[in-house]
Amino acid sequence: MGTVVATAPEPTRARKFTKLWRDGDQIAHFVTFLFAASIFLVTVFLVYELWIHSGPSRAKFGFSFLTGKVWDPVAEQFGALPFIYGTVLTSLIALLISVPLGVGAAIFLAELAPPQLSNACTFLVELLAAVPSVIFGLLAIFTLVPIMRQYVEPLLKNTLGFLPLFQGPAYGVGYLTAGLILSIMTFPFIISISREALLAVPREQREAALALGATKWESTWQVVVPFARLGIIGSVFLALARALGETMAVTMVIGNDTGIHTSLLSPGYTIAAIIANEFTEATGDIYLSALVELGLVLFALTMVLNAAAQLLIVATTGKGSRQA
């Protein structure tokens, strides 16, 4: 702070100010600091509000809120487990599908495709990322759900039906459909950011690999992708964040059942979905604060997963050709 100091003898206050303004460093420092602090303040305020307003529910249920399996607004019995389970499960399904797909597509677009095709595809991908989620939900209800019910789910039951994951009636709505729609919603993020990361890999890296006799694919897979690893992991966690918090599209296709089911074909529920569904009509202090506490749980879940992401990055940066 205050490294640049005018040496002129006793400048007036106004001149000091103009000088400061002209130099701008101090002001820029202060203004950007305010912007950065606002992120921190908003987060703290958010947690504070969630904490305060979930008070009655925390007092009544304590930690059993996290393990409770019953959600009964009439009897005012509330447990979060079915929603935590549904949120994690659908996000997991989404990532299992969208990560290989997204990273694969990004490699093609960044490394292999002719530039015109790459640019056209990237434009489409970015368009896809901007589609509002309710549109995906409507598409899912009218197109994806019937296809799931008539073709995909019967097929899964006939071939993999011996697994508990694929049993029960085929409703078309449920964990699997919700996971699928989430994967469609998250994969533009993965493609877009991974592609940028791959394109940012210095040309010399590729040339060096090729000069050492690597094929094009070997250079891509063994040199370029590891180099861009951080960006790719970042894209995956951004996708995860979107999947965890996605509300409209999920509630439209998950079946909104407050049970916990092993079968991916069963209807379920997510945290964001039940908050969206029940908050407007919730009356009674315990009920409302239980919904707020669910928000707190979602926040904590996101924090834990983000921390896990950081750890993963730290753990993987030790080896490989990481550069500053």
Place this chain on the structure above:
Amino acid sequence: MNRQAFWILLLATAATMAASAETINAAGATFPAPIYQKWFEDFHKAHPDIQINYQPIGSGGGIRQITEGTVDFGASDMPMTDEQLSKLTKFKVLHFPTVLGGIVPTYNVAGVASLNFTGATLAGIYLGNIKKWNDAALKKDNPGVNLPNQDITVVHRSDGSGTSFVFSDYLAKVSPEWKTKVGVNASVNWPVGLGAKGNEGEAGLVKQTPYSIGYVDLIYAVQNKMEYGSIKNAAGNFVKADFNTVSEAAAGAANNMPADFRVSINNAPGKNAYPISTFTWLLIPDKIDDATKKKSITDFLQWMMTTGQADAQGLSYAPLPKQVVAKEQKQIALIK
């Protein structure tokens, strides 16, 4: 220059309009929102100095906001409970019924057009006790209908809604098991079935899921020309919902209407009374300090019960029976 003059004129007009119009804020139920919007607009045309803003945020939201005093009045599809009323400190809330709605069972069974249900059968289906379409109970009410040997897929609303409140209230009235096991609320712990968001979500899911059953607002079924079933009423007749049968349920209930209008008209007496019907209410504070505001609100209530009622059927709501209007007009005097 011209352009500038135009903007100045526009701003000046806007400013005078804003200054002269009395703005009243209201929030609450979504089910009557279409008719409320029309009413507030028509009333504004007739009284240009009064502007009522209505936000359809849901009945629970309407009750919360009137309790906290953040709106001038609220609206709800469910009457406030004693507990909710006891939380009011500065004023009491008066319930004013505005229009009526019905809730109808809708289903998707190939080759079957019209079906009859009793309350007990509906409760059995929604409790998960009746699992197949060719169950003896359903066969008994539908002689001659070829009911398939298929599992019933139950569909209910996932979002908290006045519709679910009225439907679960009806099931509780006709089924002791429902009353003890599930109960009555805008959201309940549904024993079986898939949850779909909103009337449109539920109707959509029923439409595309073979052998499913759901329930939607009558206005929604009428506007979308959906097929729906008849329900056995308290008098023992199978009645199909329409404006007349819903209004008759209200008339049947009007005779033992409590003074505060907090009444469920489910399973009402009357030969042709449709059994799953409900009022929807405006929640008006009984003490309005601002005299002009008070006059605007009472004027509106008076207008709504007379001129406004003519709009009901055009928007597929059942109008208030005369007996109820007469009682409500007396209640206006309680606003101080």
